[in-house]
Ligand SMILES: C[S@@+](CC[C@H](N)C(=O)[O-])C[C@H]1O[C@@H](n2cnc3c(N)ncnc32)[C@H](O)[C@@H]1O
């Protein structure tokens with residue numbers, strides 16, 4: 001990152017009332033440090049997205065990065081693929097994120113076609129695309145809106161296109177979930193967050209980041225029409241899935257028995 005990025009100290013002082021988490025200017029200013037210290041495997045997921053794009057993207061096709069924040073996904077793809085291999089549109093609700101994503105892309109990958117637009121991913125008219133990435137974004141949509149967004153993305157994908165969905169997840173089994181969350185807090189402590197920071201951030205994220213189970217994600221993607229859904233990454237309570245849209249004509253016709 002060539003842009004200024006500060007250490008995340010947002011929850012490091014005791015707060016009388018912890019406000020709901022939002023992607024405000026304070027978060028934008030320390031975002032690279034926050035995600036690096038708060039999302040297990042964040043860097044590895046970004047690295048793999050480039051390799052997935054190399055394998056699955058038809059030359060010259062369009063990619064969406066939804067909830068793009070500072071544009072890290074586009075930069076990761078630009079690090080692996082030639083400028084003519086793809087054109088990417090990043091979309092985010094936060095104007096500050098979008099402004100910084102544009103600046104960074106212009107400095108770091110001037111030859112690649114990386115566009116960034118401010119918008120709500122629930123309201124976009126999507127153009128046909130070969131790959132769509134939701135890297136820790138769906139979890140911030142109200143649960144009631146998630147099926148419709150995934151349905152729209154399925155429709156926008158070209159036959160053979162892929163959706164990559166990375167999310168914080170919850171385990172249905174209480175004991176399993178407790179173990180994962182406790183180890184996740186150990187991970188945060190090891191990355192320099194205090195117990196107070198961990199606890200205040202947890203409060204701020206209540207009802208803002210609402211995780212689904214892996215089963216919920218698989219079921220939603222299958223219902224939308226995805227042919228094959230694979231959980232290709234999991235590190236504690238963070239996971240990434242890839243979903244494949246069927247190629248036209250390869251589905252065998254349904255066999256009927258009489
Ligand atoms: C955890 S961040 C995503 C991180 C980013 N994808 C990355 O890989 O660095 C979630 C982002 O989703 C954005 N967001 C949340 N709801 C949104 C919506 N309805 N439409 C567009 N962006 C949204 C937030 O502004 C925030 O930047």
Ligand SMILES: O=C(O)C(=O)C[C@]1(C(=O)O)C=C[C@@H](O)C=C1
Pocket residue numbers: 034035038039136168201202205209
């Ligand atoms: O800090 C946490 O508890 C998180 O869940 C990490 C998480 C995320 O998963 O999106 C939460 C908010 C910020 O966007 C960065 C990371």
